[in-house]
Amino acid sequence: MLKLRWYGESVTKRLNGQAAEGLQAAGEALLGQANEKVPLDRGDLMDTGEVSIDEAKLTAAVSYDTPYAVRLHEHPEYRFQRGRIGKWLEKTMNESAGPVRDWIAKQFRF
Numbered sequence: 001m002l003k004l005r006w007y008g009e010s011v012t013k014r015l016n017g018q019a020a021e022g023l024q025a026a027g028e029a030l031l032g033q034a035n036e037k038v039p040l041d042r043g044d045l046m047d048t049g050e051v052s053i054d055e056a057k058l059t060a061a062v063s064y065d066t067p068y069a070v071r072l073h074e075h076p077e078y079r080f081q082r083g084r085i086g087k088w089l090e091k092t093m094n095e096s097a098g099p100v101r102d103w104i105a106k107q108f109r110f
Contacts, residue, residue: 020053022104023060027051029103030096031062037088038064039072039080062089 031049038046048065064073072078076086085091093100 016055016058019058019104020055022106023053023058024051025106026100026103027053027060027062030092030100033096034062034089034092037085037092039078039084039086039088040082045069045072062093064089 028051031051035046035049038049040046045064045066045068048069050063050065052061052063053059063069072080073087073089078086080086
């Protein structure tokens, strides 16, 4: 008689943990790249950038938290200093879709 051992729960837990680590790494990399484009005067906006991970849903968010962050992001017609741009987060995400996917995939290893 063949006996099987099921490790589904431990494998799932490990994979979810690795996925969360991948999301965190990808989010941090994305934030770093976005910070190279974020409008910059004194650095207040850039300093509020953060990565949030929901491990239960395996989702990540990169955000900036100032009263003017959305206004600056959504108005690319503004003239920013030193080559900085509006829509910096959206553009960075679109440019980084492939690498972000790769950063997450690297976390899945046994």
